Amino acid sequence: MLGLYIYIFIVGLVLGSFYNVVGMRVPAGQSIVRPRSACPSCSHTLTARELVPVLSYVWQGGKCRNCRTRISPVYPVFELLTGLLFAFTFYWLGWDAEVFIGWTLVSLLMIIVVSDLSYMLIPNKILLFFMIVFVIERICVPLHPWWESIMGAAIGFILLFLIAVLSKGGMGGGDVKLFGVLGFVLGGKLVILAFLLSCFFGTIFGLAGLATGHVKRGKPMPFGPFIMLGALTSYFFGHRLIQYYISFF
Numbered sequence: 001m002l003g004l005y006i007y008i009f010i011v012g013l014v015l016g017s018f019y020n021v022v023g024m025r026v027p028a029g030q031s032i033v034r035p036r037s038a039c040p041s042c043s044h045t046l047t048a049r050e051l052v053p054v055l056s057y058v059w060q061g062g063k064c065r066n067c068r069t070r071i072s073p074v075y076p077v078f079e080l081l082t083g084l085l086f087a088f089t090f091y092w093l094g095w096d097a098e099v100f101i102g103w104t105l106v107s108l109l110m111i112i113v114v115s116d117l118s119y120m121l122i123p124n125k126i127l128l129f130f131m132i133v134f135v136i137e138r139i140c141v142p143l144h145p146w147w148e149s150i151m152g153a154a155i156g157f158i159l160l161f162l163i164a165v166l167s168k169g170g171m172g173g174g175d176v177k178l179f180g181v182l183g184f185v186l187g188g189k190l191v192i193l194a195f196l197l198s199c200f201f202g203t204i205f206g207l208a209g210l211a212t213g214h215v216k217r218g219k220p221m222p223f224g225p226f227i228m229l230g231a232l233t234s235y236f237f238g239h240r241l242i243q244y245y246i247s248f249f
């Protein structure tokens with residue numbers, strides 16, 4: 001069993017490394033296969049050895065082998081996080097077809113984190129690709145009742161659309177469409193919870209950032225990482241959180 005977890009973790013690491021490329025290149029309109037990954041400062045093409053997730057960073061001491069420029073620790077951390085989330089998804093959902101939906105959701109959200117942090121953009125191409133995969137998956141593994149997916153997509157889309165209109169640009173069109181996709185996966189209740197949790201995480205981070213001077217007032221903050229946290233919390237723990245909340249009354 002442990003071997004299986006390690007295997008899934010490694011698959012997550014490798015995919016995490018790939019999702020980083022997808023999140024960096026698709027919004028810029030570049031191909032995800034060519035050119036091969038290179039050092040951003042000296043353009044040295046990375047060899048197979050230098051592409052090994054996390055380990056390459058460790059054994060190169062966090063520096064490019066060619067020009068010795070420091071490599072951002074964001075890359076190995078992102079790969080580790082993807083690996084851990086893949087293993088956790090399997091731990092939480094187990095031998096259930098739903099696990100594929102969980103892995104797909106983690107994949108979409110990790111790509112969006114990169115894309116939103118790098119460009120403040122959520123590309124339509126990525127949303128459309130994942131929407132098609134989710135439709136196929138939810139036909140095989142429907143929510144109960146099945147139309148909860150349609151309801152969820154409508155609720156997620158309309159909720160964010162209203163907020164985008166009311167906040168006059170506080171939310172982008174990408175966020176509106178993303179919550180449509182999330183609603184399709186999560187259903188109505190959980191997509192609303194995902195939104196509330198995203199705002200909650202964003203607010204906590206924003207306040208902490210203001211207090212420590214890492215966030216400037218009035219400067220837009222990429223919301224992608226908080227949507228990732230909010231959506232995954234809702235997906236994995238949403239029903240429990242709602243039960244817990246109701247038990248107070």
Ligand SMILES: [Zn+2]
Nearest residue numbers: 039042064067
């Ligand atoms: Zn270099």
